[in-house]
Amino acid sequence: MEKSTEKRVSGTAPTRVQAWQSRHRRLILLVSGIAALLLLTSPKSLFFGASRSQLLPLPQDTDADSSADFRWFSVQPEKHLVYHDCYDKFQCARLELPLDYNSTDGEGPTIAVALIRLPAKVPVTDPRYGGAILINPGGPGGSGVERLLEAGVSLENLADAERDPEQSLEGDRYFDMIGFDPRGINHTTPTITCFPDSISRQAWTLQVETEGLPGSREANMHMLYQRAHTRSVGCSNTMNALPGWENFGNHINTPAVVADMVEIVERHGEWREAEGRRAQEEHDRCHGRGAEALILQRTRHVKGEEPLLFWGFSYGTLLGATFAAMQPHRVLRMVLDGVVNSDAYYSADRFDNLHDTDKILDRFFYYCALAGPDKCSFWREGGEAAIRNAYQRAMDDILENPLLVPGDFQRGPEIITYSNVKELVGRAMYQPMAMFPTLATLLVDVAKRNGSVLAERKSKARMPSYRTKACEDAGPYSSDCQLPDWDIEGPSLAILCSEARGKSNISEPEFIEIASRLRNQSSALGEVWAQYLLGCTGWNATAAWVPEGPLGGNTSHPILWIGNTYDPVTPLRNAKKMAAKFPGSGLLQQNNEGHCSFSAPSVCTASAIRKYFQTGHLPEESLVCETDEKPFIGRVPTQEAEESPRLSEEVNKAVQTFRVVLGGRSLAM
Numbered sequence: 001m002e003k004s005t006e007k008r009v010s011g012t013a014p015t016r017v018q019a020w021q022s023r024h025r026r027l028i029l030l031v032s033g034i035a036a037l038l039l040l041t042s043p044k045s046l047f048f049g050a051s052r053s054q055l056l057p058l059p060q061d062t063d064a065d066s067s068a069d070f071r072w073f074s075v076q077p078e079k080h081l082v083y084h085d086c087y088d089k090f091q092c093a094r095l096e097l098p099l100d101y102n103s104t105d106g107e108g109p110t111i112a113v114a115l116i117r118l119p120a121k122v123p124v125t126d127p128r129y130g131g132a133i134l135i136n137p138g139g140p141g142g143s144g145v146e147r148l149l150e151a152g153v154s155l156e157n158l159a160d161a162e163r164d165p166e167q168s169l170e171g172d173r174y175f176d177m178i179g180f181d182p183r184g185i186n187h188t189t190p191t192i193t194c195f196p197d198s199i200s201r202q203a204w205t206l207q208v209e210t211e212g213l214p215g216s217r218e219a220n221m222h223m224l225y226q227r228a229h230t231r232s233v234g235c236s237n238t239m240n241a242l243p244g245w246e247n248f249g250n251h252i253n254t255p256a257v258v259a260d261m262v263e264i265v266e267r268h269g270e271w272r273e274a275e276g277r278r279a280q281e282e283h284d285r286c287h288g289r290g291a292e293a294l295i296l297q298r299t300r301h302v303k304g305e306e307p308l309l310f311w312g313f314s315y316g317t318l319l320g321a322t323f324a325a326m327q328p329h330r331v332l333r334m335v336l337d338g339v340v341n342s343d344a345y346y347s348a349d350r351f352d353n354l355h356d357t358d359k360i361l362d363r364f365f366y367y368c369a370l371a372g373p374d375k376c377s378f379w380r381e382g383g384e385a386a387i388r389n390a391y392q393r394a395m396d397d398i399l400e401n402p403l404l405v406p407g408d409f410q411r412g413p414e415i416i417t418y419s420n421v422k423e424l425v426g427r428a429m430y431q432p433m434a435m436f437p438t439l440a441t442l443l444v445d446v447a448k449r450n451g452s453v454l455a456e457r458k459s460k461a462r463m464p465s466y467r468t469k470a471c472e473d474a475g476p477y478s479s480d481c482q483l484p485d486w487d488i489e490g491p492s493l494a495i496l497c498s499e500a501r502g503k504s505n506i507s508e509p510e511f512i513e514i515a516s517r518l519r520n521q522s523s524a525l526g527e528v529w530a531q532y533l534l535g536c537t538g539w540n541a542t543a544a545w546v547p548e549g550p551l552g553g554n555t556s557h558p559i560l561w562i563g564n565t566y567d568p569v570t571p572l573r574n575a576k577k578m579a580a581k582f583p584g585s586g587l588l589q590q591n592n593e594g595h596c597s598f599s600a601p602s603v604c605t606a607s608a609i610r611k612y613f614q615t616g617h618l619p620e621e622s623l624v625c626e627t628d629e630k631p632f633i634g635r636v637p638t639q640e641a642e643e644s645p646r647l648s649e650e651v652n653k654a655v656q657t658f659r660v661v662l663g664g665r666s667l668a669m
Ligand SMILES: *[C@@H]1O[C@H](CO)[C@@H](O)[C@H](O)[C@H]1NC(C)=O
Pocket: 048, 049, 050, 051, 141, 142, 143, 145, 146, 147, 149, 186, 187, 486, 488
């Protein structure tokens, strides 16, 4: 490519900061809240593999350290899929695609989409090869590459046949898993960030944090509005003035990513055919060609018709639904878990998703009462109601009187505010299994007005940074100026705000009204959510391509939708609505609380998903799956779990891996 897509906005050469990265990742896992996650994460240099999480054990094979040397930018973007070995057992490619699919002269600017493949357990030429499952982890703004590195092995094991290939039976299928970084995100270039360097980002973030969550302090709405507006105007204007990629910010949203996915599956078909040709020739050399040329037949690239197998979470369900509406004939398998209401999303009516959130907070009190003082440290005599009262008292108290934590030999002074605790509460709603016990412990501290642990967490979550010589030399927006972390908020807003059919630029009075509405919807998450959605105000980029009218239609194969009974940001009713728009769809309800089904292990859910990938069969209508573990209580295995120890183990691994991923960066949707 002439134009160097080797840049983030206007970047330069990569830096090596791996130690930083692994350290940093640990810090991120400790960040105390969703808003904090959205605000505190910062841009990173883009050249390293996922490092191992320090918090929870990951399966051995997702450890990418030994090939952390893989450098995305040493790979030349190509118009076809050219895989390079990376991260031990994975293969990486950079696919060159048009920025604007409407510019037909082939001369327009291009992007380089990063994708990573976990090869199937059988060769693509094997009759048991089932195709490539694309994944999207959510966000918007989440990195599919990162998710595949962390969870790819678990996801593949869940989709694949129970038996290893050596013992496979008739009909068993084995899949490739492919993760890709959508436009503007992570290893895909150019990459979005709203700040020229990490230090300006941190300074800004600290100032926003000081204001507190919307409405948590007298008259902070005005200032929060001004801040969000100022940041967004500059970020979007800069993005759209990017030399060589003018109007970049108008071309990064969902339908463009759908078009990229079409390219990915087509290029995959092409690549598979080439592999097939090679295998056939080899076969023929030894055995002579039979008239059937079976390998050629089954690996043939069906141009324009290559099917999609897809597994999307959260925002990934919106991406999947958009694909299904635009390319219905290509849907072969589609599992959409934690479902976004697409009509509301595209029409900027995004303030109506917190209806079940406080029911999760109720479950916190309920499970705590049930579990008793040994398992729930915030337990109170008097049951659920007593625990709820204690919680309410603690929150009321800290709203008036923050915890003052003087500095010591280890760390500087900190003040723990209502907003800090609220962010923690909000985040726990996403991941009750992983977070309720921590939340209970920290609430004990709040109730006792002991801020030492909270102060520790708060100060660790900060990423100290300074402007290095390398950054000075390389200039603003260069990777040398970015911490090896990721500005999740920039790309998230860039996608979210540009595709709200031009209605995302809310005024200050509207913001005040919306914040009030969200607070009324959910005391646990309303303020955090308002803070996030406020980010769209002033966003000055409008997507060139937004689906017209409501999504829906007849897909060539039915979609499997999954919703939890209580999901903090994608309520079950979304899944019901969406399933109805795509005739023949299946709907699976998982009876638990948290965001997406991997918030808790359920062998019932896992076997339904496996069966769907293996055979295409949907679960029986109105199937409700129980989980095999409850917050505070621990394992309560269902009969299915007792009967399938191996699947149970796999689903537990997947949940563990997901905790790391989601727990580390609970994205907004
Ligand atoms: C981007 O990729 C790097 C390396 O794979 C990873 O550490 C980082 O967390 C990713 N960013 C996101 C948003 O997932």
